[in-house]
Amino acid sequence: MSLKDIRPALRAFVLAAPGISSAISGRMYPSRLPQGTKDGGIVYNRISGQGDHHNEGPSGLARVRMQIDCWMPSHDDAAALALLVKAGIDGYRGVMGAGDAAVQVQGVFFDSERDLPFDDVGKLCGVSHDYFIFYEER
Numbered sequence: 001m002s003l004k005d006i007r008p009a010l011r012a013f014v015l016a017a018p019g020i021s022s023a024i025s026g027r028m029y030p031s032r033l034p035q036g037t038k039d040g041g042i043v044y045n046r047i048s049g050q051g052d053h054h055n056e057g058p059s060g061l062a063r064v065r066m067q068i069d070c071w072m073p074s075h076d077d078a079a080a081l082a083l084l085v086k087a088g089i090d091g092y093r094g095v096m097g098a099g100d101a102a103v104q105v106q107g108v109f110f111d112s113e114r115d116l117p118f119d120d121v122g123k124l125c126g127v128s129h130d131y132f133i134f135y136e137e138r
Contacts, residue, residue: 004137006064006105009097010044010089014068017088023081033071038122040072042085047130051137060138061106066131069116075125082127086110089131096135106134 011028015021020042027033027041047065051058070081090110096103109132116126 004103004135006103006133006135007044007046008101009103010066012098012101013096014042014085014088017084019084020088023084033122040077040124043069043071058138060136061134062137063132063134065111066133067128068131069126069128071119071124071126073124078125078127082113082129086129104136106136108133
Protein backbone atom coordinates (compact mmCIF):
# COMPACT_ATOMS: atom_id res chain seq x y z
CA MET A 1 0.00 0.00 0.00
CA SER A 2 1.44 3.37 -0.98
CA LEU A 3 1.39 6.38 1.29
CA LYS A 4 -0.58 9.52 0.36
CA ASP A 5 1.00 12.97 0.06
CA ILE A 6 -1.35 15.73 1.20
CA ARG A 7 0.36 18.49 -0.81
CA PRO A 8 -1.07 17.80 -4.32
CA ALA A 9 -4.54 17.25 -2.84
CA LEU A 10 -4.31 20.47 -0.81
CA ARG A 11 -3.22 22.45 -3.87
CA ALA A 12 -6.15 21.15 -5.94
CA PHE A 13 -8.59 21.82 -3.10
CA VAL A 14 -7.42 25.38 -2.45
CA LEU A 15 -7.49 26.27 -6.15
CA ALA A 16 -11.06 24.94 -6.38
CA ALA A 17 -12.29 27.16 -3.51
CA PRO A 18 -14.55 30.06 -4.57
CA GLY A 19 -12.66 33.15 -5.72
CA ILE A 20 -9.15 31.83 -5.23
CA SER A 21 -8.19 30.56 -8.68
CA SER A 22 -9.57 33.68 -10.36
CA ALA A 23 -7.68 35.92 -7.91
CA ILE A 24 -4.33 34.26 -8.63
CA SER A 25 -4.90 32.67 -12.06
CA GLY A 26 -3.79 29.27 -10.73
CA ARG A 27 -0.47 30.58 -9.38
CA MET A 28 0.01 28.26 -6.39
CA TYR A 29 3.47 26.82 -5.83
CA PRO A 30 5.36 24.59 -3.40
CA SER A 31 8.19 26.21 -1.42
CA ARG A 32 8.43 29.66 -3.09
CA LEU A 33 7.18 31.94 -5.83
CA PRO A 34 9.03 31.58 -9.11
CA GLN A 35 11.60 34.32 -9.69
CA GLY A 36 10.10 37.35 -11.37
CA THR A 37 6.52 36.79 -10.19
CA LYS A 38 4.90 40.21 -9.85
CA ASP A 39 1.17 39.40 -9.91
CA GLY A 40 1.12 37.47 -6.65
CA GLY A 41 0.17 33.93 -5.82
CA ILE A 42 0.08 31.34 -3.06
CA VAL A 43 3.02 29.37 -1.69
CA TYR A 44 2.58 26.28 0.47
CA ASN A 45 5.14 24.47 2.63
CA ARG A 46 4.97 21.47 4.90
CA ILE A 47 6.53 22.76 8.11
CA SER A 48 6.36 19.52 10.06
CA GLY A 49 4.67 16.15 10.03
CA GLN A 50 3.80 13.50 12.54
CA GLY A 51 2.61 9.94 12.26
CA ASP A 52 0.37 8.00 14.60
CA HIS A 53 0.97 4.51 15.97
CA HIS A 54 -0.76 1.94 18.10
CA ASN A 55 0.38 -1.44 19.44
CA GLU A 56 0.13 -3.10 16.02
CA GLY A 57 2.14 -0.42 14.17
CA PRO A 58 1.21 2.66 12.15
CA SER A 59 -2.45 3.66 12.42
CA GLY A 60 -2.48 5.21 8.95
CA LEU A 61 -3.26 8.68 10.27
CA ALA A 62 -0.92 11.64 9.92
CA ARG A 63 -0.81 15.25 11.03
CA VAL A 64 1.02 18.00 9.20
CA ARG A 65 1.53 21.67 9.84
CA MET A 66 1.15 23.46 6.50
CA GLN A 67 2.19 27.05 5.99
CA ILE A 68 0.21 28.88 3.31
CA ASP A 69 1.62 32.25 2.24
CA CYS A 70 -0.51 34.64 0.18
CA TRP A 71 1.42 37.20 -1.88
CA MET A 72 -0.21 40.14 -3.68
CA PRO A 73 0.80 43.65 -4.85
CA SER A 74 -0.90 45.28 -1.83
CA HIS A 75 -1.14 44.21 1.80
CA ASP A 76 -4.94 44.51 1.72
CA ASP A 77 -5.13 42.16 -1.29
CA ALA A 78 -2.76 39.67 0.38
CA ALA A 79 -4.88 39.73 3.55
CA ALA A 80 -8.09 39.29 1.53
CA LEU A 81 -6.59 36.31 -0.32
CA ALA A 82 -5.46 34.75 2.98
CA LEU A 83 -9.02 35.10 4.29
CA LEU A 84 -10.40 33.42 1.14
CA VAL A 85 -8.05 30.49 1.76
CA LYS A 86 -9.05 30.35 5.42
CA ALA A 87 -12.77 30.40 4.54
CA GLY A 88 -12.19 27.58 2.08
CA ILE A 89 -10.21 25.17 4.24
CA ASP A 90 -10.51 25.94 7.97
CA GLY A 91 -12.69 23.31 9.60
CA TYR A 92 -12.91 21.21 6.43
CA ARG A 93 -13.27 17.46 6.68
CA GLY A 94 -13.80 15.16 3.71
CA VAL A 95 -11.92 14.26 0.54
CA MET A 96 -9.29 16.55 -0.95
CA GLY A 97 -8.04 15.96 -4.47
CA ALA A 98 -9.28 13.44 -7.00
CA GLY A 99 -8.35 10.07 -8.44
CA ASP A 100 -5.09 8.58 -7.21
CA ALA A 101 -4.22 11.90 -5.51
CA ALA A 102 -7.40 11.92 -3.39
CA VAL A 103 -6.80 12.07 0.35
CA GLN A 104 -9.34 11.56 3.13
CA VAL A 105 -8.98 14.50 5.52
CA GLN A 106 -10.17 14.15 9.12
CA GLY A 107 -9.90 17.87 9.79
CA VAL A 108 -8.16 21.14 8.88
CA PHE A 109 -7.55 23.57 11.72
CA PHE A 110 -6.29 27.16 11.49
CA ASP A 111 -3.44 27.73 13.94
CA SER A 112 -1.68 31.07 13.49
CA GLU A 113 -1.07 34.02 11.19
CA ARG A 114 1.58 36.64 10.57
CA ASP A 115 2.50 39.35 8.08
CA LEU A 116 5.53 38.64 5.92
CA PRO A 117 8.33 41.09 5.12
CA PHE A 118 7.81 43.09 1.91
CA ASP A 119 9.38 41.36 -1.10
CA ASP A 120 11.58 44.07 -2.65
CA VAL A 121 12.28 42.05 -5.80
CA GLY A 122 8.71 41.19 -6.79
CA LYS A 123 7.23 44.21 -4.97
CA LEU A 124 4.76 41.94 -3.17
CA CYS A 125 3.18 41.94 0.28
CA GLY A 126 2.52 38.70 2.12
CA VAL A 127 0.29 37.18 4.78
CA SER A 128 1.10 33.75 6.16
CA HIS A 129 -1.25 31.26 7.85
CA ASP A 130 -0.43 27.93 9.49
CA TYR A 131 -2.90 25.03 9.49
CA PHE A 132 -2.86 21.61 11.09
CA ILE A 133 -4.21 18.96 8.74
CA PHE A 134 -5.13 15.50 10.00
CA TYR A 135 -5.47 12.96 7.19
CA GLU A 136 -5.31 9.30 6.26
CA GLU A 137 -1.95 8.63 4.65
CA ARG A 138 -2.58 4.88 4.20
